[in-house]
Amino acid sequence: MFEEFSPVSKKEWLDKIEQDLKGRSPAELDWEPEPGLRVSPFAHPDDLPEPPPPMLKKQPGLQWLIGEDFDNYDSAEKLNEELLQALSFGLESPRLIFTSPRESSSIPPLPWLERALKNVELSFITPYFFFAGASEEELLDFIDFLDSLYGKSDPASPAGLRQHAGSISVGTRKAALSGSRLAKAREKLPAYRFIRQSIPGTAREGIVAPMQQALHDAWATFGESQLPLSDFNSLFYFQLETGPDYLLEIARLRALRLLWANALDQHGLNTEEEQAFLDIHLRFPTVSEQQENPTSETQQEIINKHMIAAAPMALAAIAGGADRLTIPPAGNQTNA
Known part of the structure; x- marks a missing residue:
């Protein structure tokens, strides 16, 4: 695709823009977020001291996950239907949010979760789970359940696609688990993240x-x-x-x-x-x-x-x- 476009210098580019602006200077379009600081909207590789490196997926910072939230479904079958549809469209990291209390915990019954995750190949994606409330012992039971689902992964699937990464968080707690329970969770799900720091606002x-x-x-x-x-x-x-x-x-x-x-x-x-x-x-x-x-x-x-x-x-x-x-x-x- 890139072979169809010949290189254009910044001067040639700005000259063309000035023609399109019918004689107005491109500098008139500069952004001034505060006095003394002007930012041109027309950045060009000629501004750099050396050519930028190619954007390769292997470079740090260029790999990102497409996320989507799935919030408080009453029906496991409905959640499963929408999960599978989103995954077919390219979703990589669904976040399942459970805030409705079930006694002292917002973790749904494990049979309900098993129906909700039917045919969802967890090892190919990076699932996030959020619970409004749950004890650490209840979380360990949930982690055992996830570990059993990962154990059911198709052994014929490409090993390079299997990652077993994800996240579990609870309410306002920074760490979902602590001490020996965190150590047990890491043994079961070594690529999961259990400690979260929120930054409010924009x-x-x-x-x-x-x-x-x-x-x-x-x-x-x-x-x-x-x-x-x-x-x-x-x-x-x-x-x-x-x-x-x-x-x-x-x-x-x-x-x-x-x-x-x-x-x-x-x-x-x-x-x-x-x-x-x-x-x-x-x-x-x-x-x-x-x-x-x-x-x-x-x-x-x-x-x-x-x-x-x-x-x-x-x-x-x-x-x-x-x-x-x-x-x-x-x-x-x-x-x-």
């Missing part, structure tokens, strides 16, 4: 203070875990939302990755192998927020606007270094 609500607090809390959680830092990092991930401020979100996410890498480097870890894991969700105004700030737009017009906005928001998340990205459905009245 770049619009603030960057420095929320990030400082999140890093402080993450480091405190590491101290409480009494694990070697490399082991802790393999179990840990950041969960955060991104908003419509394209360049600020890229800078925010890259700053988070860099700060975490510096912390790991200071403790002697190889930051080419040990990196932050970012689970990112695009943030759109909820229905209640829309009602607080009413416009003349119809609900369909709002949905259409969010569908258009989702593309640059997703691009900002990927450029910032997302490892997993969830884009809420445009027609979802809760999220979009």
